[in-house]
Amino acid sequence: MTEVGPGDPALELRGLVKEFRGRRVVHALTLAVPRGSLFGLVGPNGAGKTTTLSMATGLLRPDGGTARVLGHDVWADPAAAKAAMGVAPDGMRLFEQLSGRELLLYVGALRRMPVDVTAARAAELLAVLDLAEDASTVVADYSAGMVKKISLAAALIHAPRLLVLDEPFEAVDPVSGQTIRTILRRYVASGGTVVMSSHVMELVEGLCDRVAVIAGGRVLAEDTIGGLTRGGSLHDRFLELVGATDSAGEGLTWLG
């Protein structure tokens, strides 16, 4: 068991490296997410956001570096780290034979929560996320947005101190999106920490406290929203940072 100080960041990545078949996709990535912040991770497709978050949550073994969750080393003391966080990865399938409610009860039981507590929380989460009507439908029959929402509920059920969400707003309708924003803001206000990736700059700008821009497996910039945008929009700053070229301007003329 590692000593856990109150000053430890909620999530601390140090020198994370990942190679896929000899190709390095995350280059000694270092990042600290302070407690009580809503942290946005943005970057172009293939930047390494999912890879980084997977290494931070114990789903993918890094080739180098460390990841600490609230002071617990994810790879040396996985039990403590995993107990402290809730994870909703992107594009990972769920147990499709279970209904939405069963999935939440399943996660609760695996996390050794009392059944009545899990059941009450599950009912509440399903109602808030507008899934109550489909609580008894198997997850296999859920739409893309419903899958996103039930994954979020599964990550929330044990009231973790750190939430790691990979593109939580993808495919979610505006009403549920607003609900999720409210939930996340309230969660952070009560001392929780959220790390989320997203491609929607306006959303990150309006919702997050801090942002890190990642491209090519490296952190290009990391600051508060205000510090990063310096009065401009996150959208423009992002394009500027990742070096957007107007490549669609000249090519594809045959398309009309």
Next chain:
Amino acid sequence: MVGLIVRLRFAMWRTAMSRSPLHLVSSIVGALAAIGVLALLGPGLILLAGQPVRITALTVPLFAVITLMWGVLSLIATGVDSILDPARFAVLPLRASELARGLLAAACTGIPALMLAGLALAQTGSWLGHPAAVPAALLGGVLGLLTAILFSRAVTSALAAVMTTRAGRVLGAVVVSLVTLLPLGLNLLLTTGSLAADLSSFDATRSATVASWTPVGWAWALPFDVSTGRWGAAAVHLALALLLIGALWVVWVRRLDRTLTSPLTSAGGQRIGHGRLLPAVLGTSPTATVAARRIRAWYRDSRLVGIALRTAVLPVFFVAQAVLTGMPGLAGVGVVTLAVFAGLTLMNDLAFDGPAWWLHVAVGVRGWEDRLGRALASAVVFGPVVLLTYAVSVAIGVIGRPVPWLTVIVVAFLASLGLAVAVGAVLPGTAPRTGGNPFAATSGGAAQGCLTAIVSFVGPVVLTLPVAVAAAVTAGSVPGRWLTLALGTAYGLGLLALGVILGGRRLDRRSPEVLGQLAHAQL
């Protein structure tokens, strides 16, 4: 178009092999097995050339059965290349008949089809002694090959259509499970009627005539008809074989057309009750929770329904055979086989979860909890089936000595469970995709490789043998029997515990790597 699809198939095959050594190994093993079959059967077939027609006629029933089995096997084995799933072509502007031609060509370049082609060629060799029949044998071989391949395509695609609803999937699983037991049924018939093995008096003419009038035998009957000078029959068989090929082609193209225009298969609006029974019985520990989910899967998941049915129907044949032949050991062996199969179903349990298993990793489920939960589920599902089969066999008196057999059965079951939970954590194997064709791959799986197969065959035998010997030795004394049962059960439980611990430790240490394996576990 045809060339493009064939090239696509080879490109995907190459990628699959370069990505996973297991794919490579299984492809090599598959090729070696095909060469082995050819090396065994081919010369035998060609040797028939020196024999009179009554013996050479053997090719007709032989190849009729092969053609039939081709269709049946394509349902259970990876007969249909999931690599070239027609639904994947749905977004392209392709006509079904074009696609069918391409897929047919791609199928013909596969190892199984090449093997069948080799056998068909050897079949032509069988008729070398009757020069007039050789061209007929060649033509029959080509038509027979087409029949077999189109038959398997038509059957699987028609079945896949039934499988788009949940009820249909379960129904299909039942039908196919029973159909795949056909060879066992044939075996049963053969052993009851004694088979003439004496070559001098052997006469295949009658069975050849019978086989020649079945759809799977029409094409293969051509050389037989010609060599016996029955030109009328030959003409009829040729016409029928061509008609059959045409009909199968039409059925297949129709199904492809349907797949191309409505590729999305529905999982079928399944709603689930509250499911309070299992937690009440098993408790709510993580182990019990995993067990409850896996138990539910055995009746909710159509992929598993088929496996459960096949496993459960298997011993019925052994018992029936024991009753028919009066051989006392057979029923016991049947129940032991059931126990081993039931235990080994756990081998690729992780593959059935597939990438969804990330949840266990993210939550931090301990490896032993995962392993024990699954073992518990299999024990709850199959334990009663095994014991019931045993009890019935004892009741109708086909098992020789009840207690020693019970000892062997219990140990075989526990040892197989232990073996499966340990090996399954290292080699999670493959499983069909959810909502896909439940027969795309069964527990054998293509990429599973020979390793798992060897472990599955040898492991239970090695682990059970000491107890079987002890049971046989102590069978004479009453206290000895019961003592062996008690000790054997303890030994079996010990093996299971060992499997849970070793498998669990592997999952604890290598869970991200296992998750990586599972990303490609569903075909």
